[in-house]
Amino acid sequence: MGSFSSFFFSLILLLALPMKPVRGASLYAESRWVVNEGGERVKLACVNWVSHLDTPVAEGLHKQPLDVISNKIKSMGFNCVRLTWPLYLLTNDSLASLTVRRSFQNLGLLDVIAAVQAKNPHIIDLPLIKAFQAVVKNLGDNDVMVILDNHRTEPGWCCGGTDGNGFFGDEHFNPDLWVEGLTKMATLFRGVPHVVAMSLRNELRGPRQNVPDWFKYMQSGAEAVHAANSDVLVILSGLSFDTDLSFLAGRTTTLTFSRKLVYEAHWYGFTDGQVWVSTNLNQACARITGNVMRHSGFLLGKGFPLFFGEFGIDLTGSNLNDIRYFHCFMALAAELDFDGALWSLAGGYYFREGVAGTTENYGVLDAEWAQVKNPSFLQRISSLQVPFRGPGVSGGSPHQVIFHPLTGLCVSRKSGPESLSLGLCSNSEGWNYTNQQIVPMKDRSSCLQAGQVGKAVKVAGTCSASDSRWEMISDSKMHLSSKVSDNSTVCLDVDSNDVIITGACKCLSTDSACDPTSQWFKLVDSTGR
Numbered sequence: 001m002g003s004f005s006s007f008f009f010s011l012i013l014l015l016a017l018p019m020k021p022v023r024g025a026s027l028y029a030e031s032r033w034v035v036n037e038g039g040e041r042v043k044l045a046c047v048n049w050v051s052h053l054d055t056p057v058a059e060g061l062h063k064q065p066l067d068v069i070s071n072k073i074k075s076m077g078f079n080c081v082r083l084t085w086p087l088y089l090l091t092n093d094s095l096a097s098l099t100v101r102r103s104f105q106n107l108g109l110l111d112v113i114a115a116v117q118a119k120n121p122h123i124i125d126l127p128l129i130k131a132f133q134a135v136v137k138n139l140g141d142n143d144v145m146v147i148l149d150n151h152r153t154e155p156g157w158c159c160g161g162t163d164g165n166g167f168f169g170d171e172h173f174n175p176d177l178w179v180e181g182l183t184k185m186a187t188l189f190r191g192v193p194h195v196v197a198m199s200l201r202n203e204l205r206g207p208r209q210n211v212p213d214w215f216k217y218m219q220s221g222a223e224a225v226h227a228a229n230s231d232v233l234v235i236l237s238g239l240s241f242d243t244d245l246s247f248l249a250g251r252t253t254t255l256t257f258s259r260k261l262v263y264e265a266h267w268y269g270f271t272d273g274q275v276w277v278s279t280n281l282n283q284a285c286a287r288i289t290g291n292v293m294r295h296s297g298f299l300l301g302k303g304f305p306l307f308f309g310e311f312g313i314d315l316t317g318s319n320l321n322d323i324r325y326f327h328c329f330m331a332l333a334a335e336l337d338f339d340g341a342l343w344s345l346a347g348g349y350y351f352r353e354g355v356a357g358t359t360e361n362y363g364v365l366d367a368e369w370a371q372v373k374n375p376s377f378l379q380r381i382s383s384l385q386v387p388f389r390g391p392g393v394s395g396g397s398p399h400q401v402i403f404h405p406l407t408g409l410c411v412s413r414k415s416g417p418e419s420l421s422l423g424l425c426s427n428s429e430g431w432n433y434t435n436q437q438i439v440p441m442k443d444r445s446s447c448l449q450a451g452q453v454g455k456a457v458k459v460a461g462t463c464s465a466s467d468s469r470w471e472m473i474s475d476s477k478m479h480l481s482s483k484v485s486d487n488s489t490v491c492l493d494v495d496s497n498d499v500i501i502t503g504a505c506k507c508l509s510t511d512s513a514c515d516p517t518s519q520w521f522k523l524v525d526s527t528g529r
């Protein structure tokens, strides 16, 4: 995206700021949407902030002052943090009362102590539970909502299939202790309005997992949290590392309360092994999107909010499987317009899996927690940080935007009356894909028309099915193709200046190495932004 300068990047960040202040908001589930007290949609655009590792202190406080980090989260367009915590922080008093200093000392992290003392002198001698509260408070002071996520039982990295933390009844997963910890956490943040939700347990998994126990224990956890704090949304994760909620197709959760239930799913590139590099991308995307819909996405259609609590990629750009998965993720995320939390914020960790000072390739911040590691990635996901539609979203009449997953931009009429280019989705044109497979502007005055290969696509006044027909082809249905005068098939494409052109269709099937994504377009329902 050579045509986007850093000036534009700043502009995007500015525009991506949530439109409504979050303070004082208690949230509700209204059909598939999360809404505020006024019934208007609040899209949860979160980032995961790890606070459940061995120390367990919110990561990064040795690199930047707490307030700088919270402010950075906001300035990156996130309105919310999924803050992870180990159960023992609430159920083990000798852990909770340990000071941050002592906790680092116990792990031999002496240089970290000096650094936290320098950057966050008000934190270093707090008991761990008070340090956790200070982080939550500071996020609120920066107008960032918080989802408290019980990540595992004892402090440490998550998740292995046989680490004793996977399912109710596992060695380190006592259901009674879990309910006690959830109750204490819910009570601790009662009346704190920016703490909007609790996700009850991260990534259930392992040999003991089963559906009857899922209902039994998740319902009891949900009731306990609601009894202790009726303001928070209760977020329930699925089985198999939170990739599977398919069992809810035939049975629903029974709870004594309503309008507070949200489901959670996780979706990474590695969830499906190496499929993204071993298969034609149109075919992989169609197949995996189908799986995701069957395992969790269907819940939106059943009228439940579905929060994608973990997604993300290696942001160093060295993992092709991740890169290719994310093209497909972007398309579904825009189409379904779901709430979610990027994994993760961390530039690195104090101590992970026995190693001090590790880096996090999936983190948006660099190792110093100062700069955005990959600005074009952040620009790309900024299109997902604001809602396309939902209750109270703008006032525009329903239409579609032509979303380009590769860039996170939308087809806009920008560089002249007749030609089109990519621009911010927030001020893109409205379109309507009709039964006749033509793509008129919202006001029906003119239509998309293919031209010669390599030349700009035109927006012209004749909207006849003979010269303005666009079919969605390939397994992904994201190639918009048209027949031109010599009867050859061409595809909507983008050139290196972000101008929308007519291209020769590429990578439609079979070839697993080639990349079709400059030609991927998704018609996304919108009510204006």
Ligand SMILES: *[C@@H]1O[C@H](CO)[C@@H](O)[C@H](O)[C@H]1NC(C)=O
Residues within 6 Å of the ligand: 088, 092, 093, 094, 095, 098
């Ligand atoms: C409670 O935490 C302390 C300090 O981390 C630890 O030594 C102890 O083993 C924990 N107790 C239990 C019951 O896990």
